[in-house]
Amino acid sequence: MEPRVELYREALVRLDRGERVALATVVSTSGSTPQKAGATLLVLHDGSMRGTIGGGCVEADAWAAARQMMRSGDSGLRTFTLADDPDEPGGDVCGGTMDVMFEVLFPDVPAGAGPA
Amino acid sequence: MSRLGVGLRRIVQLIEEGGPFVQGTVVASGAGAPLPVGYRVAWRPGHLIEGASGDGALDSALQASAATALAGEKPAESCLGSDGISVPMRRRSHGVDVAPRTLEVSWLPHVPEERLLIFGAGHVAVPLCAMAATVGYAVTVVDDRARFATSERFPLAREVIVRDFVDAIQTMAMTPWTSVVLVTRGHEHDETCLAHVVTSAVRYVGMIGSRRRVKVVHDRLVAAGVASDALDRVHAPIGLDLGGRSPAEIALAILAEIVLVRRGGTGAHLSRGSLRP
Numbered sequence: 357m358e359p360r361v362e363l364y365r366e367a368l369v370r371l372d373r374g375e376r377v378a379l380a381t382v383v384s385t386s387g388s389t390p391q392k393a394g395a396t397l398l399v400l401h402d403g404s405m406r407g408t409i410g411g412g413c414v415e416a417d418a419w420a421a422a423r424q425m426m427r428s429g430d431s432g433l434r435t436f437t438l439a440d441d442p443d444e445p446g447g448d449v450c451g452g453t454m455d456v457m458f459e460v461l462f463p464d465v466p467a468g469a470g471p472a
Numbered sequence: 473m474s475r476l477g478v479g480l481r482r483i484v485q486l487i488e489e490g491g492p493f494v495q496g497t498v499v500a501s502g503a504g505a506p507l508p509v510g511y512r513v514a515w516r517p518g519h520l521i522e523g524a525s526g527d528g529a530l531d532s533a534l535q536a537s538a539a540t541a542l543a544g545e546k547p548a549e550s551c552l553g554s555d556g557i558s559v560p561m562r563r564r565s566h567g568v569d570v571a572p573r574t575l576e577v578s579w580l581p582h583v584p585e586e587r588l589l590i591f592g593a594g595h596v597a598v599p600l601c602a603m604a605a606t607v608g609y610a611v612t613v614v615d616d617r618a619r620f621a622t623s624e625r626f627p628l629a630r631e632v633i634v635r636d637f638v639d640a641i642q643t644m645a646m647t648p649w650t651s652v653v654l655v656t657r658g659h660e661h662d663e664t665c666l667a668h669v670v671t672s673a674v675r676y677v678g679m680i681g682s683r684r685r686v687k688v689v690h691d692r693l694v695a696a697g698v699a700s701d702a703l704d705r706v707h708a709p710i711g712l713d714l715g716g717r718s719p720a721e722i723a724l725a726i727l728a729e730i731v732l733v734r735r736g737g738t739g740a741h742l743s744r745g746s747l748r749p
Contacts, residue, residue, distance in 0.1 A: 360487075360580075361484060361487045361488070364480055364483060364484045364487070365484060367480060368480060368481055368484065371480075381497075381578070381580070382547075383499055383547070383549060383578035384547075384549055384578075386565070392547075393546070393547035393548075393578075394546075394547040394580055431509050431510040432499075432500075432509050433499045433500055433509075433564070433576075435564045435565050437565065453564075453565045455499075455564050457497060457499045457578055459497070459510050460510075461480065
């Protein structure tokens with residue numbers, strides 16, 4: 357079973373609990389990137405994460421973007437440029453760009469409103 | 473169906489059904505475009521697009537893009553203008569905004585698990601099963617001899633079936649995500665299996681045997697009324713010419729051919745004889 361469906365199931369569980377979630381999906385990449393199109397990250401209501409879109413700096417930036425969008429309620433695309441920093445041993449040596457789609461999903465029924 | 477098209481719950485359901493299908497998400501929407509960012513559609517071959525916009529030209533363009541993405545078996549994007557016509561993608565890293573009345577859609581295809589059906593549980597089947605499972609195939613091994621078709625001999629097989637070949641083959645789904653290898657102990661079994669598989673939708677069918685024995689089988693099947701061009705699809709003698717001799721080397725040559733057919737490679741050396749890229 358592909359991991360993405362696990363993330364979707366987790367998202368549905370959280371939505372059923374009345375929590376807001378954000379799905380971040382890599383839609384395209386250019387150059388060298390740690391993950392390719394289709395990689396998915398789920399950011400939960402409490403800020404914890406499931407899955408990965410590459411780790412390191414890009415994931416920290418993606419997490420921050422997801423948190424901001426969960427507050428504003430907007431979905432949309434962000435482009436991340438991966439720093440190619442030769443001075444940082446063991447750091448990101450990718451240097452590519454990733455277009456990531458953020459989808460903020462809202463529960464059907466507000467928390468505390470009882471079963472649908 | 474919500475304001476944002478197909479819900480995530482339906483996507484999960486479609487994934488659980490095993491596909492093939494493709495999910496599409498609007499990732500950018502220019503001013504005045506008919507669908508909002510985050511709008512989701514899904515498409516299965518032979519069905520109408522789910523989450524249709526109601527605009528005929530757009531829906532057929534979405535469906536065509538979905539079909540292309542599914543055929544490519546990897547994530548893809550399309551950019552659709554107001555009249556449903558495909559337009560070039562903008563270069564996002566250059567900070568260009570999406571054009572008015574234009575939609576950018578990201579497609580994620582879900583294709584069924586690749587299956588390998590091995591008929592015959594002999595000395596080539598053992599390494600073939602192990603290698604194919606490692607490469608990611610769900611392997612089924614069939615033989616009518618209980619002492620050969622055992623899970624001890626095929627620990628990585630998804631399924632080991634002791635059954636008459638023809639009885640077994642009639643219960644199996646032959647899809648474009650199925651590959652079939654015929655390595656039974658006798659050519660009469662290979663021939664009866666081949667007669668069942670050769671006109672099906674399988675991606676790959678290969679049969680072991682020398683050129684001479686393969687020709688005998690070919691001629692007998694043509695005489696029995698099987699179309700000659702259907703038989704042209706059969707990979708026999710089986711495998712790529714790796715020069716291998718041992719059962720494991722032959723299994724490797726077979727698996728290499730299966731991967732080549734699936735991925736569309738050439739089987740040639742990547743190198744050009746010296747250390748030049």
